[in-house]
Each structure stands twice: as structure tokens, then as C-alpha cells.
Amino acid sequence: MKVPPFSLNEQLSEIGAELDAAVLRVLHSGYYIGGEEVLSFEKSFAKSVGVSYSVSCNSGTDALILALRALEIGPGDEVITTSFSFFATAEAISNVGATPVFVEVDPKNYLIDLNKIEEAINSSTKAILPVHLFGCPVNMHKLMEIAKKNGLKVIEDCAQASGAEWEGKPVGSWGDVGCFSFFPTKNLGAAGDAGAATTQNIDLAKRMRELSVHGMPKRYFHDQIGYNSRLDALQAAILNVKLSKLSEWVERRQKIAFRYHNLLKNLPGLEVPFFNSNLNMKHAWNQFVVRVKEDAINTLPKDKKSAALSMQAINNSSSRDLLKAILQSQGVNTIIYYPIPIHLQPAYKHFGYKVGSLPLTERLCREVLSLPIYPELTEDAQVYVSEQVYKFFDQI
Ligand SMILES: *Cc1c(COP(=O)(O)O)cnc(C)c1O
Numbered sequence: 001m002k003v004p005p006f007s008l009n010e011q012l013s014e015i016g017a018e019l020d021a022a023v024l025r026v027l028h029s030g031y032y033i034g035g036e037e038v039l040s041f042e043k044s045f046a047k048s049v050g051v052s053y054s055v056s057c058n059s060g061t062d063a064l065i066l067a068l069r070a071l072e073i074g075p076g077d078e079v080i081t082t083s084f085s086f087f088a089t090a091e092a093i094s095n096v097g098a099t100p101v102f103v104e105v106d107p108k109n110y111l112i113d114l115n116k117i118e119e120a121i122n123s124s125t126k127a128i129l130p131v132h133l134f135g136c137p138v139n140m141h142k143l144m145e146i147a148k149k150n151g152l153k154v155i156e157d158c159a160q161a162s163g164a165e166w167e168g169k170p171v172g173s174w175g176d177v178g179c180f181s182f183f184p185t186k187n188l189g190a191a192g193d194a195g196a197a198t199t200q201n202i203d204l205a206k207r208m209r210e211l212s213v214h215g216m217p218k219r220y221f222h223d224q225i226g227y228n229s230r231l232d233a234l235q236a237a238i239l240n241v242k243l244s245k246l247s248e249w250v251e252r253r254q255k256i257a258f259r260y261h262n263l264l265k266n267l268p269g270l271e272v273p274f275f276n277s278n279l280n281m282k283h284a285w286n287q288f289v290v291r292v293k294e295d296a297i298n299t300l301p302k303d304k305k306s307a308a309l310s311m312q313a314i315n316n317s318s319s320r321d322l323l324k325a326i327l328q329s330q331g332v333n334t335i336i337y338y339p340i341p342i343h344l345q346p347a348y349k350h351f352g353y354k355v356g357s358l359p360l361t362e363r364l365c366r367e368v369l370s371l372p373i374y375p376e377l378t379e380d381a382q383v384y385v386s387e388q389v390y391k392f393f394d395q396i
Pocket of ligand 1: 058059060061062085086088089115133157160180181183192193196266
């Protein structure tokens with residue numbers, strides 16, 4: 001059996017005809033920039049997030065940049081965030097001239113550790129930028145309390161979390177601005193790059209909109225240095241079709257995640273992702289990320305352990321890399337999100353972070369593995385994936 005980490009084939013056969021019609025409608029309308037499709041998407045997306053305004057743009061990265069700029073965060077300012085995320089989270093902060101400050105993650109859910117935020121605050125700190133990583137919502141209730149107490153702005157990175165909620169309130173509606181990506185593999189994916197910033201604040205919405213169109217409040221009058229960052233009408237038309245499916249897709253992702261949980265929860269050496277159904281949260285499961293403990297091999301009985309160690313020596317790789325390779329040989333393709341933490345990326349070497357400065361983040365980068373997940377993944381495929389994981393732990 002072959003199981004891809006992500007697939008669009010099933011989705012295309014389900015709604016392909018509607019997508020074709022939407023694309024052709026835009027193509028023949030001659031309205032390629034702005035227009036009805038864009039306006040209607042912004043309106044529906046704002047509604048789905050439970051906010052008054054949604055400003056569409058070119059990408060999730062641009063949404064973060066527009067949010068930071070609209071909040072007047074720039075050179076000399078610090079923004080508290082996490083190093084365990086996609087690079088764009090910190091890159092956006094750097095691109096507006098501010099400095100990302102990385103706080104260690106919470107060992108329970110791998111999200112920014114709320115108990116460590118306050119130690120990182122100083123007189124230059126302007127904002128907190130939490131990431132709802134893999135679709136798991138940060139405890140926004142608590143985070144907003146910390147922000148309020150310290151007079152900080154909050155920008156939510158919701159790129160992986162379309163459809164997630166904390167205490168019944170969608171992510172992207174808690175902070176000053178919520179930043180969404182519609183990159184094809186996200187929960188709500190366009191057919192190319194696309195993004196949006198959500199807010200309840202009319203002034204922020206206006207500023208972000210102007211910045212996204214060359215800092216231009218009226219035609220050919222520019223009062224700020226902005227960007228060319230609009231959502232294409234073609235992408236808006238595609239997103240209009242897909243948005244109506246989002247909640248059903250997230251529900252299917254939840255079912256798949258619960259099934260993986262049940263199939264995999266009893267393996268020593270493997271940690272299934274945090275989920276607590278007693279907490280008032282809705283996880284959007286963009287990724288199902290297991291953790292293959294570095295010392296997984298040491299927990300094995302002696303006879304199996306020596307075989308495993310020799311296998312590891314031959315492959316010169318970690319338990320996680322070994323599992324990934326074995327799954328691949330059985331047709332199961334997995335992805336590592338993320339192999340290198342942001343603070344240790346060459347682009348940030350001038351910050352001088354040493355290996356060991358964020359030990360848990362670094363350890364996660366050596367141990368995480370994303371199993372295949374997408375709304376149409378079948379139960380058979382999941383059982384197959386789990387069997388291969390079991391076989392690996394049995395073998396080693
Ligand atoms: C995808 C992603 C982004 C960037 O979104 P793009 O649309 O690709 O620019 C930012 N942050 C996180 C956490 C992401 O996963």
C-alpha cells in the first residue's frame with residue numbers, strides 16, 4: 001500500500017467541477033484583481049473566524065508582515081515568539097526590522113510555553129506572536145491575560161490552524177490580528193499562494209489594506225511604503241468554493257486524529273500528540289505529529305536493543321530517522337516538521353544562539369515525525385500506517 005503524507009486527488013474528484021466552474025467564471029469575467037470574488041471571500045472568511053474584518057493578501061507570510069507593520073512594530077522592537085515553527089514566523093518579524101525573541105516550548109503541547117513568556121519581556125518588547133502549531137490552539141485566554149497585564153499586542157500565527165478554536169472562540173479572533181495562510185497544504189488551501197489577516201479593529205483593517213496595496217489609501221496617493229500583496233481573484237474564487245467545506249474537513253481530520261490516537265497510544269518510546277477532550281478547545285489537526293523518543297531504543301528488552309543499536313550504527317541515524325526510513329520502504333511517506341529550529345538556522349547565526357540554548361525545541365526537532373493526514377485518508381490506510389509503526393517497534 002502507498003500512503004502519501006497529503007493528497008489533493010480525492011478533494012479534486014469531490015469538488016473539481018465546482019472549482020473548474022469558479023476558475024472559468026473569473027477567467028471569462030476579466031476581473032483578475034479585486035472584484036466580487038475577493039470581496040465575497042473576505043466577508044465569508046471574517047464570518048467564519050468570528051471577526052468584523054478580513055484583509056486578504058498574497059500569503060500567510062505577508063499577513064504576518066502586514067499585521068506587524070499595521071501595529072507599528074519595527075526596528076528596535078522585540079516580538080516574543082517560538083522557535084518551533086515554520087521559518088516565516090520569525091522571518092516576518094525580521095523583515096519589518098524587529099527582533100524575534102524565542103521562548104522555549106511547553107513539553108505538553110509543543111506550543112509557546114506560557115509560563116516562560118514573562119521572563120522574556122523587557123522595555124523593548126512590543127508584542128507576542130503565538131503559533132497555533134499543527135492546528136493545536138494556544139491557550140489564548142491565558143495568553144491574552146499576559147499580554148494585557150504587560151501592555152503587549154498579540155498577533156496570532158494561524159497559518160496551520162484554520163478551523164481551530166479555544167474556549168469556543170476561533171483562533172484569529174483573540175489577538176489584535178490573526179494571520180492565516182491558504183498555502184495548498186493548509187486546512188483551507190488555495191491553488192497557489194494566498195493569505196488573510198483578521199481583526200476586530202477597523203483602523204488596523206484599514207491600515208493593513210492600504211499597506212497591501214502600496215500604502216495607497218486613494219489611487220496614486222501613497223502615504224506609506226507598502227507592498228503589492230493582494231489575493232488574486234482566481235484564488236479567491238477557489239477559496240470561496242473550499243471555505244464552505246472547511247468545517248466538514250476539520251471534523252474529518254479530528255476523526256482521523258482520534259483513530260491514530262487509539263491505534264498508537266500504547267507504544268512505549270512513541271508519544272502521540274497532546275489532546276485533551278476535557279479542555280474547551282478544538283484542534284484543527286493540520287498535522288498529526290508523533291514523537292519518537294531519542295532513547296526509544298533504550299527502553300527495549302536487551303536482545304532487541306542490541307539489534308537496534310547495530311541497526312542505528314549502520315544507518316548512523318536517530319530512532320526517528322530510522323522509523324521514517326522504514327515507513328518509506330513500506331510505502332508510507334512522512335514529513336519532518338521541522339528538522340532545524342529557527343534559532344539555529346544559518347540566517348540567524350548573528351544572534352549567537354548556541355546548540356542547547358532551547359533544549360526542548362532542539363530535542364523535538366530530532367524526535368518529531370508527521371504521519372499522513374488529510375480529510376479523505378481512509379481507515380484502511382491508517383491501520384496500515386499504524387501496523388508499520390508497530391512493526392518497527394517490534395523489530396528494533
Ligand atoms: C505556512 C506557514 C506560514 C507562512 O504561510 P505562507 O502562506 O506559506 O506564506 C507561516 N507560519 C506558519 C506556522 C506556517 O505553517
